Structure formats: structure tokens, C-alpha cells
Amino acid sequence: MKPFLRWAGGKQNLIKDLLKYLPPEDEVNRYFEPFLGAGSLFFATNYNKCFLSDINKDLMNCYRFIKTDPNLISENLEIHYTKFQKNEQYYYEVRDQFNEYLEEKSLKQAVRFLFLIHTSFNGIYRVNLNGKYNVPIGKRKPALPSKDFLNQISIKLKGNFLATRSFSAILKMTLKNDFIYLDPPYPPINGTSFFQHYTKDKFPQKDQARVAKFANKLDQKGCFVMVSNANTDMIQELYSNWNKYELETTRYISCKKKRMKVNELIITNYKGD
């Protein structure tokens, strides 16, 4: 299955590579994805029991309501789309409403989030320093997810755990033989910066060291751990004893305002491929 949204740093274009480096299937107990974003790897795999989390509360609110109410989400999305077709400036009305009710964990906010993300420029989610969604309207006709597709996503999410939390909070839930995929925001590379505006707090460089420390704790517990990150000296050093596989891909680099070839790493604590 494919994700229901585009997400900055999403791994949809690397999915074939990620699938090559999964741990032995018959040894994996449960699956954890604590930097969920669009969940590219979750949707491409079929683990029995999954723990899906992200620090972005609007994203997780949307997952939650798609899981429980896919038909209502679809009907409300359709209402927004009909108004948008009559007047494209309606996008900004929805954006204002979304920013007005940021604290609300409601179905209405979930629908606004889905509508905005599919109608915005380049289909991205980005917030400013006050945590307000600030992406302008996109140039293309929005391709909103159909009722049928939202129902399929809902079925895929059933029986799995969803939460809004920071990555380190899942440590106490993990057990030996669980598989944890860590895909944090990337550090700056060669003076260019990767996208960091998932939350108003961004992801400072010192957090890369926190992720590596966290990965080592999971390793000590006997978990299977896979990390994606940029191929920089700092990341190579943080995971000096781990298995590393180099990949080349293209990514949108915000300060260059274009897509560029970049080198990335898949890092594991088990032998892959």
C-alpha cells in the first residue's frame, strides 16, 4: 500500500532499498515507527502489531480519525472540495480555520489538515515559528484521497497503536526482537539544509546524538534497529560500529529551492541483504 499523503523527507522513493535491508521476517515480533510522517515503510510492509507515533499532533490526529471514521472524513473532504472548486481562495479560509483551532483534536481539524496538505504548494506541510501552517495554495489540481482509499487505510490501521509523542517515549514499550525503524529529520549537509519545519521546535543537531543514543539502547535490549539518515561525517561517527549501506536519491533542499542528488545511509544493527 502507498501512504495517503506526501510528507517532507518521506521515504516513498527509497522504499525498494528499505525493503532490501529489513531484518529476518520470522524473527521480528512487533514493528515500531516513532518518526512516522507519511509512514512509507509501514504501508509497504505487513507486520502484525505496529506502534506508530510522531511528535506532530495534527498528523497523528489525522491518522486517528482516518482509522475510526474514514467515511465521515471523506464526506467532509468532499464538502471542502466543492467550495474550493467554486472559489480557489477558499484554501486560505480553511488555512485560517486550521490555525485558529490548532489545539483542537477533532475530526474537523483532521479534514482541514488533509484538505490543506493535498491542495497546498508542492503538497507539503510546514509551520512557522509560532507553529502556524503557512504553505500557500498549490498550482496543480488537488488529487484528494478517495473514500475507497481512505477505507483501505483505515483497515490497515486497525489493531495498531497510534500516539502523539516524542521518539524517546517509546523505549519503555519495546521488547527483545521488536523491529524499530528510525527516520528522524536530517541534519544540514554541505551548507544546505534539509526540511525541518515539521514542528515549531525543528530538530536541533544535538537531537541526532539523542537518536543515536536511543538506537544503542534499543540495540542493547535485543531489538532490530534500522535508521535512515544523511551520509555526513557526523552521522557516520555517531553510528561508527553499525552496518551502513549507501544510497543515492534526489531530495528537495529548501534553501536551494530545488531538488538535488544527495547521499543517504541505511544503518542497521543486523546484517542485511
Ligand SMILES: C[S@@+](CC[C@H](N)C(=O)[O-])C[C@H]1O[C@@H](n2cnc3c(N)ncnc32)[C@H](O)[C@@H]1O
Ligand atoms: C523524515 S520524516 C519521516 C518520514 C517518514 N519515514 C515517511 O516515509 O514519510 C521525520 C518525522 O519526524 C517527526 N519528528 C520530528 N521531531 C520528532 C521527535 N522529537 N519525536 C518524534 N517525531 C519527530 C516529524 O514530524 C516528521 O514526521
